[in-house]
Amino acid sequence: MRIFSIQHHRQGLSEVERISADVDGVVDRLRDLPSVTGAVVLSTCNRVEVILDTDDEATPGHLRAALNEHFDTPPAWDLYLGEAALGHVFRVAAGLDSMVVGEREIAGQLRRAMGEAQRLGHTSLPLNIAVDEALKTSRRIARETSLEGAGRSVVSAGLDLIDVPDWRATRILVLGTGAYAGAVVAALRNRGATHITVHSASGRGAQFAESHDIGHVESLADALPSADLVVTCRGRGSHAITPADVTSPATFLDLSLKRDVDPEVASLPGVRVVDLATIQESLGHGIAEDTRRAQAIVNEGIAEALTKLRSRVVDPAVVGLRETVMGLVDDEVTRLPNRPLTHEDAALALRRLATRLLHIPSTRAKLAAERGRTDEYLSAMAELYGIGETPGIDADTLEAQSCPVTSLALTDLDSSPTREAM
Template sequence: MSLVASHRNRELAMLEQLQVGAGTLAASLLAREGAVAGAVVLPTCNRFEVYVEAEDAEAARAEVIEAIAESSQLDPHAVAEALVLYEGDDAIQHLLSVTSGLESMVVGEREISGQVRRAHLEAQKRHELTPRLDRLFQSALRTSRVVASSTGLGTSGRSVVSVALDLADATVGWEGARVLIVGTGALAETAVGTLHGRGAVIDGVFSPSGRALEFALRHDVEAIDAAGLELAIRHADVVFACSGGESVVLTPSLVAAARHELDAPLTILDLALHRDVAPGVRDLRGVTVIGLDDIGAHAPGESVGAIDAARAIVAHAVARFGDGETARSLDPAVVALREHVFGLLEREVARIRPAAGAPADAVERADDIEYALRRFAKTLLHTPTVRAREHAQAGESTQYLDAIRALYGIDVAVPDAACPAPEIDAEAI
């Protein structure tokens, strides 16, 4: 199951507050020794998601809400209201869609797959994964690569970083521009190559969490400590802030002192969900701040064909993510039926999903309809899945296959050409 809040249905300020304590949330859940057997936390610049494995979904949900409320100081009711619950196939489908860039602020962006990989590796390192959660995240990362290589989604190179830099074109001449990076995560890694590609010079990196030196050595830039931060801001034309720490890095007093008696403009890109830049900085003379709200308002679209193809691959991957409930002899029939239903479902969901920038009430209505459609699909698939196991155990596979063909007109053989990306079925990442 997963509990999800994102830019699609929540204000960025709420997402920012939910992320307080995200780094220790999984450990806190497992330390309770309650319903949660394994957990992965995915905090990014525009979403906050918690994936858990548990036998008792309702008890696990209550534990997650309680843990987030304790770390964020939010009221438990507010946390419960902010998080959308996905279970079973819905949780699988959501993670695969997120990792493939289908749910991103900039649809098709590739940064999200790196953030998912990082969350997966962190959970592995801390022994917070169950085997099934591990397999789920491997499947999500594999599906993301297949979507990227098979559909053309994201080939425009558009991303949160590139859109932010495009918006900064109005105030920055990139050739020779001096850049200070604040943060060392996935966005910072992406920014290095993109900034160099535009002719900018990266002067240094500052990390509130103390990770600057490793990043600096890797990219041959200077590591800036707290004592040198004011001077680094003074010399910068651009500050690329994406640390996502739990405290503000750039305060009005710090930036004002750094830019004292300077006429040169300063552009600050604040791409961390837990903002690195205090609101008052935007009001300083000669300072331009570009944040996630600005990026969301200017995010470009992707081609309908590429998105449809990507959703088909995700539906195929969800269908193939079996949980061992059916006997092997009828796996092809169950996969074919699940692909049939999920394919129809994704087409309907795409049809009712509002365009970017739609009013909040339209987004909420679409979310309610999508939730109902997914529940209906889940209910529709339950009995045929159970019957597959029963028929396989009774040695009556032929009768089941005949029924599937007669009722749904499905090619039970599931030919390789049914999905443009057979790599989904590979075991290795």
């Protein structure tokens, strides 16, 4: 598994916004590569994750080059490989890498991204296993810790801190037009807000306003005095609002990692500023123990997923074994005489089948001895047939399990009469 990632706390919200705006179609481009067998794109307000299942021929440099062809300016991707990639999926699904630790919104976004990829035929068995196990672990964390209550979406957590007596009457100005701004508008509407306008220095404000059915203002200076609440989510690294811009009392909700609101604004009379630090502090330190517990659950989930993924490596061999053995059985069945079978007929067929099954292992035993590989051969015989001692494996346990080739257990083959039948 390979993951190319752009994250809010690594590359910044403005880069997340840029990449998420152009990420459509990237899966089709990657799926055209023979080395890519599965692809899922998770694009949210604060991250873009390109999750790939590839063969061994796919080098990170080759994948990065193919991915960057989709963008005018190549992104500064973080790359996760193998088990690190699997761990990243689990942490993302659990909300442990979110702005507000434990938020559950991301799990739903990942589930929908996976569902869309499955609908389009873009997934693979390893990707299905990895994401399914990550979502299962996320649900377990929600059951066994209190992170779900504390870990609301960062937008909801911020709005919870704003003292608004009547959302319908509140005049709200949103600064920014990225995916994060869309989440802000949705959250405000859920609370009953109706007077929402947007401003963007990028010139995309009018288009955003039209697509979200809200008002648009060209001049920030003209809009600020009439706003009761200003929500900023640009994150471009420079202050959009300074003390000189604020001429009347207002509340500011700054949702950017790189603050949009100058910290000096908070010292102005009648002004309140709620930023990400305020949101995190409001959640308290009580979630620290739950976070540690969640990480332990994540580690358990990763270990279980790795076991399932590694078992899938032998699937082609098991399928091949099934086809070979069943082919031999079918061949022997066709050789049975066309009359009621006798005991001798059955014995002959079974001996002939056993001889054919043992031919290659017996021949390989002779070759192994000739080449000085006796120990390797005996070890393989112990693993495959239980001949000899295999450390750490209980023979009774193996006999109780079903065969992956025939799906039968040894008890299914026992035709001796039971006490009840007698």
